[in-house]
Amino acid sequence: MSGTFVGMPAFPDAAREALADSQQRRNLHHATHTIRDKRARVVGEVGNWEELRVAGAEIKDRVLTHLDTYLEQLEESLTRAGATVHWARDAEEANRIVVELVRATGADEVVKVKSMATQEIELNDALEAAGIDAWETDLAELIVQLGHDLPSHILVPAIHRNRAEIREIFLREMGQVGTPAPDGLTSEPRELAEAARRHLREKFLRSRVAISGANFAVADSGTLVVVESEGNGRMCLTLPETLISVVGIEKVVPTLADLEVMLQLLPRSSTGERMNPYTSMWTGVTPGDGPQDVHVVLLDNGRTEALADELGRQALRCIRCSACLNVCPVYERVGGHSYGSVYPGPIGAVLNPLIRGTSTPVDKSLPYASSLCGACFDACPVRIQIPDLLVRLRTRVVDEKRGGIPSGEEIAMKGTAWMFAEAKRWERAQKGSELAGRALRRRDGLGRLPGPLSAWTDARDAPAPPEETFRSWWRRERGTDERA
Amino acid sequence: MSARDEILGRVRTALQDAPDSPPPAWTYGAGAAVADVPALFAERVEDYRATVQRVGAGQVADAVTEALGSAGTVVVPDGLPSEWLPDGLETVVDDGSLGAGDLDRIDAVVTGSAVGIAVTGTIVLDHGPGQGRRALSLVPDLHVCVVREADLVADVPEAVARLQSSIDAGRPLTWISGPSATSDIELQRVEGVHGPRTLRVLLVSEGP
Ligand code: SF4
Numbered sequence A: 001m002s003g004t005f006v007g008m009p010a011f012p013d014a015a016r017e018a019l020a021d022s023q024q025r026r027n028l029h030h031a032t033h034t035i036r037d038k039r040a041r042v043v044g045e046v047g048n049w050e051e052l053r054v055a056g057a058e059i060k061d062r063v064l065t066h067l068d069t070y071l072e073q074l075e076e077s078l079t080r081a082g083a084t085v086h087w088a089r090d091a092e093e094a095n096r097i098v099v100e101l102v103r104a105t106g107a108d109e110v111v112k113v114k115s116m117a118t119q120e121i122e123l124n125d126a127l128e129a130a131g132i133d134a135w136e137t138d139l140a141e142l143i144v145q146l147g148h149d150l151p152s153h154i155l156v157p158a159i160h161r162n163r164a165e166i167r168e169i170f171l172r173e174m175g176q177v178g179t180p181a182p183d184g185l186t187s188e189p190r191e192l193a194e195a196a197r198r199h200l201r202e203k204f205l206r207s208r209v210a211i212s213g214a215n216f217a218v219a220d221s222g223t224l225v226v227v228e229s230e231g232n233g234r235m236c237l238t239l240p241e242t243l244i245s246v247v248g249i250e251k252v253v254p255t256l257a258d259l260e261v262m263l264q265l266l267p268r269s270s271t272g273e274r275m276n277p278y279t280s281m282w283t284g285v286t287p288g289d290g291p292q293d294v295h296v297v298l299l300d301n302g303r304t305e306a307l308a309d310e311l312g313r314q315a316l317r318c319i320r321c322s323a324c325l326n327v328c329p330v331y332e333r334v335g336g337h338s339y340g341s342v343y344p345g346p347i348g349a350v351l352n353p354l355i356r357g358t359s360t361p362v363d364k365s366l367p368y369a370s371s372l373c374g375a376c377f378d379a380c381p382v383r384i385q386i387p388d389l390l391v392r393l394r395t396r397v398v399d400e401k402r403g404g405i406p407s408g409e410e411i412a413m414k415g416t417a418w419m420f421a422e423a424k425r426w427e428r429a430q431k432g433s434e435l436a437g438r439a440l441r442r443r444d445g446l447g448r449l450p451g452p453l454s455a456w457t458d459a460r461d462a463p464a465p466p467e468e469t470f471r472s473w474w475r476r477e478r479g480t481d482e483r484a
Numbered sequence B: 001m002s003a004r005d006e007i008l009g010r011v012r013t014a015l016q017d018a019p020d021s022p023p024p025a026w027t028y029g030a031g032a033a034v035a036d037v038p039a040l041f042a043e044r045v046e047d048y049r050a051t052v053q054r055v056g057a058g059q060v061a062d063a064v065t066e067a068l069g070s071a072g073t074v075v076v077p078d079g080l081p082s083e084w085l086p087d088g089l090e091t092v093v094d095d096g097s098l099g100a101g102d103l104d105r106i107d108a109v110v111t112g113s114a115v116g117i118a119v120t121g122t123i124v125l126d127h128g129p130g131q132g133r134r135a136l137s138l139v140p141d142l143h144v145c146v147v148r149e150a151d152l153v154a155d156v157p158e159a160v161a162r163l164q165s166s167i168d169a170g171r172p173l174t175w176i177s178g179p180s181a182t183s184d185i186e187l188q189r190v191e192g193v194h195g196p197r198t199l200r201v202l203l204v205s206e207g208p
Helices: A011-019 A022-044 A049-065 A067-080 A091-105 A116-120 A123-129 A139-146 A163-177 A189-206 A232-238 A256-270 A303-308 A312-317 A329-334 A345-356 A361-368 A375-379 A386-399 A408-421 A423-440 A453-460 A470-477 B003-014 B037-047 B057-068 B100-104 B156-168
Strands: A084-088 A109-112 A133-136 A209-212 A216-218 A223-228 A242-248 A278-283 A293-299 B051-055 B074-076 B108-111 B115-117 B122-125 B142-148 B173-176 B198-204
Touching: A022 A256, A022 A329, A049 A067, A049 A256, A049 A312, A067 A084, A067 A216, A067 A293, A067 B003, A084 A091, A084 B003, A091 A123, A091 A209, A091 A242, A091 A293, A109 A189, A109 A232, A116 A123, A116 A242, A123 A133, A133 A139, A139 A163, A139 A189, A163 A189, A189 A232, A189 B100, A209 A232, A216 A256, A223 A232, A223 A256, A232 A278, A256 B156, A303 A312, A303 A345, A303 B003, A312 A345, A312 A386, A345 A361, A345 A375, A345 A386, A361 A386, A375 A386, B037 B051, B037 B198, B051 B057, B057 B108, B057 B142, B057 B198, B115 B156, B122 B142, B122 B156, B156 B173
Parallel strands: A084 A293, A109 A133, A109 A209, A209 A242, A242 A293, B051 B198, B074 B108, B108 B142, B142 B198
Antiparallel strands: A216 A223, A223 A278, A278 B173, B115 B122, B122 B173
């Protein structure tokens, strides 16, 4: 039912296609700018925002450098609270565990709360293969699922669809899988939301199993936290008899008190609200309230690879707020699908190669999907040095192809890594290509680039440079914009 | 080797040469300087398009009547202070036997709350006596929530500190900031998707 990112083209090819899709670009422009402005407003209200960011980074670093201890503590707390803890080395193992747990209940359908971890492991495909229907209940996820589509943004996965498209999808698809969309449905967002409410309510009321992720897992109490807006999370976490939560091992925080930092950073960075409408916290099983059969699957799936990388480790601080996406000039132009992963944008460009390695074309090209302008670091609530990480990964992509005589492409990449390593150099080189863009602009692509970049363009058919570089565009666009 | 031991082993190998990170230098549970906490709370809750009515301790029942409007069926949790309910109001008192389908046929719920946060306009339920199990304040479409001024704090850190005892007691928490909402369609905010579409808050002062 859900699409898959396997076999995605490398970033430059996917990006070129996406750039041609003007509807998507308009939607993305509107969306990223709206959220960006809201975020700047509510972040500006907080007098100690910088201290909060530092605290967020320190809390996460502390957890990551003692991760074994905190994971054992979390397991103990969860078990004491009546939950069953499972460990999954990779996606396949996690999917097998979840499928077996669902089968054991005898259910043939589950309701799902939006969760990056379950998208990452492509759980829906595994459930479908096992004959289990998985109903996405977040409105955007529902739009993506009914549209047989892929999410394109961490927070608003259907950001690439406008209201008219959503109406068409609802009219065409809802009736096939449950309560149909009402006759005479218009494209008013209020009516579309009402159609989703009616469609999903019957599923909430009858489902016996729910699957969630978690934004945070508190080690010393075993409390899991889900942050959401619509109430679909509360429905899934409360009404079914069995609850299965798939939680990345980096989601641990030591104590409840640490949430005072995270719950200030996350909503303001994410949706640009002082607080999101609903946050649910539960600690194993509460007699007489909510699911009485509670499971937690702790997922590695490459996270320990990132943990082993001295610089890359900090990418595991990420709280998936998507602020870095909304400020990224590259993301705004190419959209989420170009990144070939559930983690798009600047964080995707570092996280995917770190946890999946740099062996596929898309993962090799991701570290280049950035102009290194630094806006992502400024926006990041846990101060991840995304530009530094990208530079480091670029070098790794090149270094990994050792042995034999380096190809022209490798030499060009080394040159590019060197150039990207220093903002000034990069700006100069871009300036050069901006001028070239004006002089050489052709319809479909740029021929050979001069100097060391020529080998790169020979291999890649680089798209013609825009007449303005990202950096000069950024400066112009942000002349009055605050960097907060 | 079990998956557990293998993952923990990988973590230990990954961290072999990692420098230690000290505990954060953050001061936990600090109070925030807010001049008029109840006023700010009311203002911020209303920012989410919920309604807030400030009432004296003796006026809660009247305010509840008004907030319930035309709701035909009303459910209340066990332990709700009886003086909050108008005389003669017919209510279903939850005894844990109502299923989700039963709750779906009920129009409104009246509950108390554990903590209110002024800066963020948030109400926290710890689902203790007078607040009911989680399904109760979730399925009915209208939630009338009574918040005592004594339970208000300025900002999130004080709220988390107060809620520690609820967590220690194994209670779930629901943080509510306005009615259910989505911005998934072209980022236009729509109130009311799955949770209660209407939230009416009664803020009760100490005095009459
Ligand atoms: S990297 Fe930072 S800004 Fe980007 S999603 Fe993660 S926490 Fe948010």
